[in-house]
Amino acid sequence: METIHQIAPQRVRLVKEGKDEGGPVIYWMTREQRVTDNWALLLVQNIAVERKRPIIVVFCLVPAYPGANIRHYGFMLKGLQEVEHKLQKFKIPFVLLRGTPPEILPGYLAKTKGAFVVTDFDPLHIKQYWQQDVAKAINGSFYVVDGHNIVPCWHASSKQEYGAYTLRPKIKKLLPDFLCDFPALVPHPVDSNKVSAAPIEWQKVYRYVTDHSVQEVDWLMPGEKAANESIRGFLKNGLQAYDQKRNNPNLDGQSDISPYLHFGHISPQRVALLVNKAKVHAGKKEAFLEELIVRRELADNFCYYNENYDRFEGFPNWAQKSLDAHRSDKREYQYSLETFENGKTHDELWNAAQRQMVERGKMHGYLRMYWAKKILEWSANPEEAMAIAIHLNDRYELDGRDPNGFAGIAWSIGGVHDRAWQERPIFGKVRYMSYEGCARKFDVKQYNTRWLSK
Numbered sequence: 163m164e165t166i167h168q169i170a171p172q173r174v175r176l177v178k179e180g181k182d183e184g185g186p187v188i189y190w191m192t193r194e195q196r197v198t199d200n201w202a203l204l205l206v207q208n209i210a211v212e213r214k215r216p217i218i219v220v221f222c223l224v225p226a227y228p229g230a231n232i233r234h235y236g237f238m239l240k241g242l243q244e245v246e247h248k249l250q251k252f253k254i255p256f257v258l259l260r261g262t263p264p265e266i267l268p269g270y271l272a273k274t275k276g277a278f279v280v281t282d283f284d285p286l287h288i289k290q291y292w293q294q295d296v297a298k299a300i301n302g303s304f305y306v307v308d309g310h311n312i313v314p315c316w317h318a319s320s321k322q323e324y325g326a327y328t329l330r331p332k333i334k335k336l337l338p339d340f341l342c343d344f345p346a347l348v349p350h351p352v353d354s355n356k357v358s359a360a361p362i363e364w365q366k367v368y369r370y371v372t373d374h375s376v377q378e379v380d381w382l383m384p385g386e387k388a389a390n391e392s393i394r395g396f397l398k399n400g401l402q403a404y405d406q407k408r409n410n411p412n413l414d415g416q417s418d419i420s421p422y423l424h425f426g427h428i429s430p431q432r433v434a435l436l437v438n439k440a441k442v443h444a445g446k447k448e449a450f451l452e453e454l455i456v457r458r459e460l461a462d463n464f465c466y467y468n469e470n471y472d473r474f475e476g477f478p479n480w481a482q483k484s485l486d487a488h489r490s491d492k493r494e495y496q497y498s499l500e501t502f503e504n505g506k507t508h509d510e511l512w513n514a515a516q517r518q519m520v521e522r523g524k525m526h527g528y529l530r531m532y533w534a535k536k537i538l539e540w541s542a543n544p545e546e547a548m549a550i551a552i553h554l555n556d557r558y559e560l561d562g563r564d565p566n567g568f569a570g571i572a573w574s575i576g577g578v579h580d581r582a583w584q585e586r587p588i589f590g591k592v593r594y595m596s597y598e599g600c601a602r603k604f605d606v607k608q609y610n611t612r613w614l615s616k
């Protein structure tokens with residue numbers, strides 16, 4: 163193959179070899195919504211250059227993606243506007259199709275004679291089903307590229323890992339092979355004149371989004387450019403103190419890049435490369451890279467290899483047994499979804515964390531653990547607790563509907579990636595967290611005042 167970009171073959175999976183009908187090479191963009199540092203798009207350009215074909219980037223806009231509302235759609239659509247604009251500089255048309263991919267994409271590919279389709283790896287059920295259905299319905303070849311994990315998910319491990327302690331050595335061993343710089347996309351040398359891609363009427367596209375029940379946020383600008391500026395700001399001003407400040411919800415010690423990573427506005431690999439270059443003590447970098455690489459890639463590993471990642475059945479056996487043994491324990495407080503959602507529990511700290519998520523679209527990472535564990539404590543059973551936590555997380559968090567969310571909730575409620583602790587009511591051997599424990603770690607009053615006085 164005449165390659166112009168070096169791409170590790172382990173990053174690419176050929177799902178189906180099909181017929182080449184001579185049409186353009188299609189990048190079906192899903193998880194990685196950016197132009198720069200995008201391995202799938204680079205692969206597309208390799209295939210297109212070798213066969214002298216134009217490229218089309220296609221995005222399927224689904225009107226009612228589970229859990230998503232205008233908070234998420236607004237952020238995403240603004241990012242996609244930037245993608246359209248940026249692709250023009252590379253002479254690559256961008257097409258926005260409306261509908262679910264299995265309904266809409268095969269027809270579009272047949273019409274354009276799209277011969278090769280490349281898409282992004284995503285371990286979540288809905289994306290896996292879409293990919294299977296699209297692969298079945300098309301004649302051309304179909305590739306999946308993992309542009310989200312620095313060490314490709316299926317290459318890092320072939321099974322569900324027990325915890326960070328088992329994945330970490332595997333990642334560390336492979337990291338030198340994968341943590342390389344990216345080749346640059348080039349203006350596409352093959353004319354795309356015959357490919358029609360009318361400019362997108364974004365105002366009309368916005369009207370397509372029906373769920374406006376949660377408001378958009380304005381403290382974080384979406385898109386590739388904003389993501390890059392934001393991470394550079396954090397590296398300059400925040401990385402130095404990250405290890406000391408990140409667990410204190412009163413301090414802005416986290417990087418706030420999770421929404422960008424979730425929508426693919428920046429590549430985690432680029433972030434890791436920038437961190438490595440930062441003029442900060444190695445130990446400080448290590449603390450951040452542990453979260454960015456090991457914990458984040460562990461979440462993809464969990465969702466990819468555990469088909470019950472969003473259910474009680476996905477918990478480890480010891481946790482299932484132990485939670486089962488405590489099903490009939492008395493719950494001093496038991497709340498409905500509505501009471502949780504409105505932040506009307508007896509616990510001010512919990513209510514304040516809920517308010518932070520509803521207002522800001524991003525709850526502090528330390529409190530996410532407390533928040534989910536209390537939902538277990540105050541729900542009728544672990545299944546209901548899982549469903550409530552996932553519903554609220556995905557509805558309000560800008561970074562929701564992400565493997566990190568499913569893994570975080572399963573860790574909090576079901577002991578996933580954790581060990582057994584001392585047995586206690588309701589939780590069994592699942593790790594417990596208390597209000598008093600939080601009060602020992604940070605000024606709870608200050609946090610409550612900040613979020614409850616709004």
Ligand SMILES: Cc1cc2nc3c(=O)[nH]c(=O)nc-3n(C[C@H](O)[C@H](O)[C@H](O)COP(=O)(O)OP(=O)(O)OC[C@H]3O[C@@H](n4cnc5c(N)ncnc54)[C@H](O)[C@@H]3O)c2cc1C
Pocket residue numbers: 408415416417418419420421423424453454455457458461525526527528530531534555559561562563564566567568570571574
């Ligand atoms: C109950 C619960 C729900 C969660 N829901 C989500 C979610 O919906 N989406 C989401 O992206 N994260 C979720 N997390 C993980 C974590 O809390 C967030 O990734 C983090 O708070 C995001 O803020 P940040 O980018 O400022 O993080 P930073 O502390 O600056 O970390 C940088 C990056 O490292 C990764 N990271 C940090 N902590 C974790 C972790 N515990 N697990 C996996 N990756 C991590 C993230 O990609 C994060 O963006 C959840 C955790 C819990 C306990």
